[in-house]
Amino acid sequence: MLVRRQFLTACVAPLLFSTRVEAGEASSLSLWPAGPPEGGGPRGPIRRTARGAVSNVATPHLRVVRPAVSNGAAVLIAGGGGYRRIEEGAESDPAADWFAARGITAFVLTYRLPGEGWVSGAKAPLEDAVRAMRVIRAGAPAFRLDIGRVGVIGFSAGGHLAGMLATQAFEPVYGASDGIDLVSARPDFAVLAYPVVTLVPPYDHTVTRRSLVGAHPTSAQSREWSVETHVDKACPPFFLVQAVDDPIASPMNTVILKRALDAHDVPADLLQLGSGGHGFGMGRPGSATESWTQTLAGWLKARALIG
Numbered sequence: 001m002l003v004r005r006q007f008l009t010a011c012v013a014p015l016l017f018s019t020r021v022e023a024g025e026a027s028s029l030s031l032w033p034a035g036p037p038e039g040g041g042p043r044g045p046i047r048r049t050a051r052g053a054v055s056n057v058a059t060p061h062l063r064v065v066r067p068a069v070s071n072g073a074a075v076l077i078a079g080g081g082g083y084r085r086i087e088e089g090a091e092s093d094p095a096a097d098w099f100a101a102r103g104i105t106a107f108v109l110t111y112r113l114p115g116e117g118w119v120s121g122a123k124a125p126l127e128d129a130v131r132a133m134r135v136i137r138a139g140a141p142a143f144r145l146d147i148g149r150v151g152v153i154g155f156s157a158g159g160h161l162a163g164m165l166a167t168q169a170f171e172p173v174y175g176a177s178d179g180i181d182l183v184s185a186r187p188d189f190a191v192l193a194y195p196v197v198t199l200v201p202p203y204d205h206t207v208t209r210r211s212l213v214g215a216h217p218t219s220a221q222s223r224e225w226s227v228e229t230h231v232d233k234a235c236p237p238f239f240l241v242q243a244v245d246d247p248i249a250s251p252m253n254t255v256i257l258k259r260a261l262d263a264h265d266v267p268a269d270l271l272q273l274g275s276g277g278h279g280f281g282m283g284r285p286g287s288a289t290e291s292w293t294q295t296l297a298g299w300l301k302a303r304a305l306i307g
Helices: 002-016 088-100 120-140 156-166 209-211 220-226 252-263 294-301
Strands: 027-029 051-053 062-065 075-080 103-108 150-155 189-193 238-241 268-275
Touching: 051 103, 062 120, 062 156, 075 088, 075 120, 075 294, 088 150, 103 120, 103 189, 120 150, 120 156, 120 209, 150 156, 156 189, 156 209, 209 220, 238 294, 252 268, 252 294, 268 294
Parallel strands: 075 103, 075 150, 150 189, 189 238, 238 268
Antiparallel strands: 027 062, 062 103
16 A cells, blocks of 8 residues: 555645746645545636735645745645635734744745635534645655644634644545545644634634534534544644734633643643734744744744754
């Protein structure tokens, strides 16, 4: 099986990575050359607001930001937006710059949104995230990456997506379409910033919940789309950060996930900020959120992900 997997990946990967990307350049990689699973979706160009939030995602893709000097690690980045838009300008892009400045190759994920007509519905973003991790690993030689140092960071709804990826990497989220789909989708680390974790009452008053399971989900639906219900001992190490005054995603979201991770002996660090609200991205200057990335940097350094 290993030989077959390597052969198929070697055959398919050049289709995605035929152009060499030089240090400091950004490039775009389509996730699904033959089209996303099951089809559907919107038409026309991507829409981008003045703040850089995107929607009308007809072609899910990765934007690659390479550091001047790579250390071999990589990170997949998922912005938030309640699964109705993706806050790339406020969250994904600053995160890509932050990681690239520290030698980590950044892959910004522009994923499908459930409400834009995809047949896969709520599964569409997760299918894209799983595929994205596989695409990154399949392209490791082209980007000179260590396939054992590839992680994910997500913000708000993107944190939910990152959490679902990290806890369901071994699940058959979609049917394999090529050799890349035989590559592992498990992140080696997961960073979740002010994430939506649970869709279970009383912490389910979020746009994320409505986007994924509607206004009146069953108990089974709510649990199925809650990150904490999928935690097991195979999960990667987690770094969680949230402000105690978050008005959008209850601070209990990260507490619930930390408890689930602890119960399965999965390494997990939770940084609780005294204030900062929601949507602070990589930190707001002059606020309590300004220096949270210093703690993150120490966490990454302890795991030999940055120098």
